[in-house]
Amino acid sequence: QKEVEQDPGPLSVPEGAIVSLNCTYSNSAFQYFMWYRQYSRKGPELLMYTYSSGNKEDGRFTAQVDKSSKYISLFIRDSQPSDSATYLCATTGFQKLVFGTGTRLLVSP
Amino acid sequence: EAQVTQNPRYLITVTGKKLTVTCSQNMNHEYMSWYRQDPGLGLRQIYYSMNVEVTDKGDVPEGYKVSRKEKRNFPLILESPSPNQTSLYFCASIARPGTPSSYNEQFFGPGTRLTVL
Helix, strand or coil, X not given: CCCEEECCCCEEEECXXXXXXXXXXXXXXXXXXXXXXECCCCCCEEEEEEECCEEEEECCEEEEEECCCCEEEEEECXXXXXXXXXXXXXXXXXXXXXXXXXXXXXXXX | CCCEEEECCEEEECCCXXXXXXXXXXXXXXXEEEEEEECCCEEEEEEEEEECCEEEECCCCCCCEEXXXXXXXXXXXXXXXXXXXXXXXXXXXXXXXXCCCHHHCEEECCCEEEEEC
């Protein structure tokens, strides 16, 4: 079993839709949870970071962690074509970062 | 400007010819790491370094070496490259992992696309 599972997509939505991206993880020791956005031919960039359980909001983006079910979510409101990218979740206990495989999101105008 | 630089960006080489991919960061970050990204497998950690002279294996260290002689540089060395090391490689740095606020500051390099024939 992979330590972090993520649906690879692609996920296609129309502009303006609410997008929900999800990951599950297996190690209860993980405390730090991150979402990255990766455009084609670019390196990942940190989008959202959450420590322990709870919600965190930044503009149109909301990250949610439920440690009881080992579930990580990223919500994008009012999605835009510029949001089209691959979204990677990642988690760590301290030293090693473990990534999901990434979900490719396509937002059509 | 805060950044992580990698060189070369593209490299085509042959089996067995030693190569080094350089990584440098200008943010005085303690933590640096190398990843490879392959279709369907996502990002997998090769090696990481918590600080100068402190390195440790990630999930896929076989066939790779690293060194951390100074804080800003973290080169990835392939002593005898093989075709299964054909991949997209990323270097990353994090300010100081292990505290709640530390992961807010992290950067990835632009990537090195390596092809081993």
